[in-house]
Amino acid sequence: MKKTAVNRDYIKIKKQFNNIEQIVKNTKPNSLWEHEAAVRKKIKFLKEIRNKNLRDFNEVYNKYMELLDYISIKLVDNYNKRNNTSFDFYEIVKMNKYSYLKSGIINVLISKHIPFIVSREFKKVFPENPKDEYKKTRKIKRKFYLHLGETNTGKTYNSMERLKKCKKGIYLSPLRILALENYEKLNKEGVKCSLLTGEEEIQIEGAKHISSTVEKLNTKEEYDVAIIDEIQMIGDDQRGNAWTRAVLALKSKEIHICGAANVKDLIIKIIEDCEDEYELIEYKRNIELKVQEKSFRYKDVEEGDALVAFSKKKVLDIANYYKNIGVNCSIIYGDLPPEVRIKQYEKFINKKANVLVTTDAIGMGVNLPIKRIVFMDIKKFDGNEFRYLTSQEVKQIAGRAGRKGIYDVGYVAGYKNTGEFIKEMIETEDYPINEAVLGPSEAILKVKNLSLKEKLALWSTKKEKLDFYRKMDVEKLVFLLDSIKFYNLKEEIQWKLLKIPFDVTSKVLMGTFLSYIDELFIGKHEKLLEPKCLIKDLQNLEIYYEQIDLYYSFSKVFNLELDVEWVYKKRIEISKEINNILRKNITLK
Template identity: 40%
Template sequence: MDIICSPAQRALASATQSTGLEPSAKEMPRALRLVARALTPGDDKITDAAWRDILCTIRRKNWASRMMHLARQAHEPWISKEDMIEAAGRIDHPEAGDELLRHHLDIVIADRFREISHVPGDVFAAVKADLSDSGQFLSGQQVDHLARRIAEIFGVQDFAFESELIAQEQAQAAREEEIRRKAAQRQQREIEKLRRWEASLVGFDQVPALLHCSRQEALRWVAENRLPIARRTTQSDGIERFEFDPDMLRKLRHQLGRWRSRQDDAPRRPDAPAVGAKIGNAVIARVAALDRYAGHFKTARALKRRLVLITGPTNSGKSHAALDALAEAESGLALAPLRLLAHEFKEALGKRGVAASLMTGEERILVPDSRHIAATVEMCPFYTPVDVAIIDEAQMLTDPDRGAAWTAAIMGVPARTVYILGAPDCIPLIRRIATLCNDPLDEVSLERKSPLRAANGPTRLDQLGRSDAVIAFSRRDVLDLRAELMARGRRVAVVYGALSPEVRRAEAARFNRGEADILVATDAIGMGLNLSIRRVIFSALKKYDGRQSRDLLPQEVKQIGGRAGRYGHHEDGIVGVLAGAGNIHMIDRMLKAPPEPMVELRPLVQPDMDIVRAVADEVGSESLYGVLTRIKRAVLRADDPNYRLADMEQPMEIAAALEGVEGLELSQRWTYAMCPIDERDNGITRLVSWAAEHAAGRAVPPPGTGRLTPPAKAGREELERAEKRHKRLVAWRWLSIRFLEFYRETDRAAEHTEALNDWIESVLRQQSHRRESVRQYDGPGTRHRRAGKPSSRPSLHRTRRRD
């Protein structure tokens, strides 16, 4: 037997005899491999300690699984997979039973809780917040159990601690349930109120009788915009039906004498409604002025504005001339789509010798005596005239989530000269807006500074070189590609939407400095970020846009692919596709395609606080949900010739949830409804909880960072959790600018934000990661493969609103 046995087999037999520790039949193959690795050449024995270590290594996966079972039995959802893996890694007894497993797991949990905070109450709040991140909520029994565990870990002998935590949780749960109950009742009441109003409306045929006038007089007064039309609907035969509020018509009877005698020959201007006039519900459309939206921006309309539209592809230098003009002006404003780009505008002005303040949703940097501002589009100041304004990325006008902000900025920015920068596709819509505003429009068309062409053929993953960028359309695919490239020894930087502007910028800097060979990114690089890219390679030619999976549009390929071949760094830009992900001829056709003809030329609009307040006054309601419902149902009809009402789904959901919160003014509710949150991260529930604390006069503490594991050990779950925490801090800081009295701890929030940014960037810098997935791109016609098997995962991707 000794003749046919290998050294590893002899060593394993000797070790089992010496220690009495035998592997199972299932463990045997791996045990032999590990023993073989542990042997010194020429030896056929290992030490007893080495054999115990080998058995522990083999059994740790099963120990972690067993710990998961124990945690589930104990109803302890706060114990994570990472906790179990760490606890299993600490065990050095090969025959560990449940008692030892539980002992080590308890030690790991105690260490984690102590890392969170030295204050037991803060630990409880942090653990609860972490669970809510993943959609888990504690039952009463679990709250009691967690409170006891924390008390044990921190040596709290006072049972009042546990009782207090439990009482707080019960009170909080009762408050939340009461908010939900009231919200449901009030929503129903507002809906019934709207239904009764709509049922009371009458057609034009009944107007003469209500006003005691002739049909001809009624027609004339409607044409003169004297009789408020409550609702317009288009019937099946295509004829438009006008409906009127009878109560409001009766209130106008006393004016008929003047109208008949022509004493009032100046009907109300449709573009300048009398917002404060109490004419009643039927005048909502005129009060809201959404069908006369340009007239809402009175400061801009009072100026003699000139619009200058500068269009061109990426890398054509659109912003250079506009920034020069802005720097030379005595006062000015630069509006960008992202906070990161607002910072870049501020820096660009600084390089031209002009100090500028910064205004974004979550931060303010005010420079004394400066008359220039760099801001995000949503922060456009509509009441302070300036000499020159820049509005970047005007093609965003068609974006279903944020397009209305561009409409407002272009129509309402109070600047004598407005430079509008964008892709050629936006030209028809800008012309339409200029006509609606009655502003003169100059057009400038620029060509790309360096040529852009399609690659000669598909690109394999192993053909990617330095200064290449690979484009994916989901966070998961970005991280998959990153893992694959790092497994091949490549240094990788990443950019995707969930990363903060600071981290994106740091990753871009690593790539530009040559500290990373390849950039893997989503279409988040399509706007901003100065990147020295040689080639842009698409990993897919389809994307999930939040509504459906669809082919990329030519403008998207041009916008993203145009990042290749940065002028002054590369002679030309090359756009390609990974082998097996699409046809290179499609890339070539889309790069050469002319701008798509724009079918929809009605800009998107949405109400602002002035409009919300005016409508609320007219309907006599302080319910934001009721006001928004009325605006949606009665203000801007679907076939309005000039404007489209933007998607207001999220503000409506927030307004509905806030109905149950007492003590907030209408303007405060509107501010909460505009707060940037992620609905998929329990965002509305969290926002309502914050609003309830605010309404009760209590301060709202900033979200914490939670436990940040060492970056080298962090996996995707920890990274995603940190990204979610950062988003919550963004929302908190956004609210702190507007409600500083209740969102006070701004320094602490800034510290948490910085800590998360630093940690996320450290994680992304790790180049020696364990390979979390194995996919290969070998050649034409191949598909993604995982562990040698075809992938069944479709290439679906999701983009979200607002950065």
């Protein structure tokens, strides 16, 4: 880790404090749990750089600690009001400082009053070493091939070439659209492959291969060859547990891992701890990447440019500007359905659009004929806060510039004097990912005499024995369990509900989710009511698509009667409508 990178990130955190404090003070108590997670993350980073002789360090660290205490006191007060209890923040934190900083005040509050005998029961269910939870996998002698290095260097391509040649294989993707892309590629090349994601299942007759999102991995199945893509996601607080589970649990003698180089030491530790073999294959770009010194201006746009912004509104504003002056654009952002994204990619590939306007959704997995990446901003909202891009994020996006045989040099530029920051990020050594994130397995249901919420809280506050693992942030799961507690559902049902993929922070989707619980467990319906969309503007159509995904996932999880043809027909219909809006009138209302 370079000292300059530490100084730069420290200064950012220092400058952000007043803004974060203001946001926190204006947030309602029942929504503060999201800010608590963000502040804890900053404190964790500050603790890691404590001995770097940074100016005003103690003052900055203490400010963040005081803000965390303020948030936590509010959360405890809110908990007391809702549950008619009288917990005291200082009593809860006393002797529980580690758990408080690691897991949050509510999880410590819930777990603090759990009997010791139950805590001992937890140790029986969850072994001290996470690898021992998968005893059958430990009996298989596995060999890992680590394809690690820079973006756009053929890591996944080389792994897929090996997958094609085996009898039974699985590709594990971070995104539904990448699972879909590789499913289509394999079938086009004569390798029968089924698709499995949280929102979609397509079984191909006679197929032995599967293209799947990583969360859908069936650990009971055995494979000849397996691929785990974008392994750097193993450190993500919300989703990293799916990658850790895949590395520990996959039953395959040959496993290919693809991703960024900053995860190398961690993955090797895990593999060696599992007593498996590995071979390291490191990748470097063979296409030159040049950062342009001159700041990009709107009039400088050229064919083959990809303009990267970090909000849907900014993407649509930029695309709208160019549309009004006769420049045709393809548009990509996170909320777009996969079918629309594919249409927009094809439009750019086939040169029906000269320019791509996109969010960082382009940074993972997709290889397009891009001559130049232009950063229209250097900050993004990461779910908790607005922050500067990390060096890894800049490299991941910038690395999409250049395409062998089309553009033998890739260019990178920045809007409004951001080029120096981008150049520094590309040259900066990435922070290593030191911990793999763990999630609770279904084994948690074996622990008796506690609610699932209490068990999750207790699990999250228990310290890991091995320093290269850490627990996932379970606050969203606890929030979801709080939202459904009035239904008094069996624990097995609650666990199934936690596995349904949807954005719990969306009021519309949460309302849809709760209405389905009403229909199934109160109304005793055998089939859910199909969602409807009355206002067909861009925003409502995108939400409607997500509601259909939720309708599909919920029905699948509980084996309900389901009109799959209606689902696919509606998805295509909505995708066409969204595509038409993007083509004709791309202003966000």
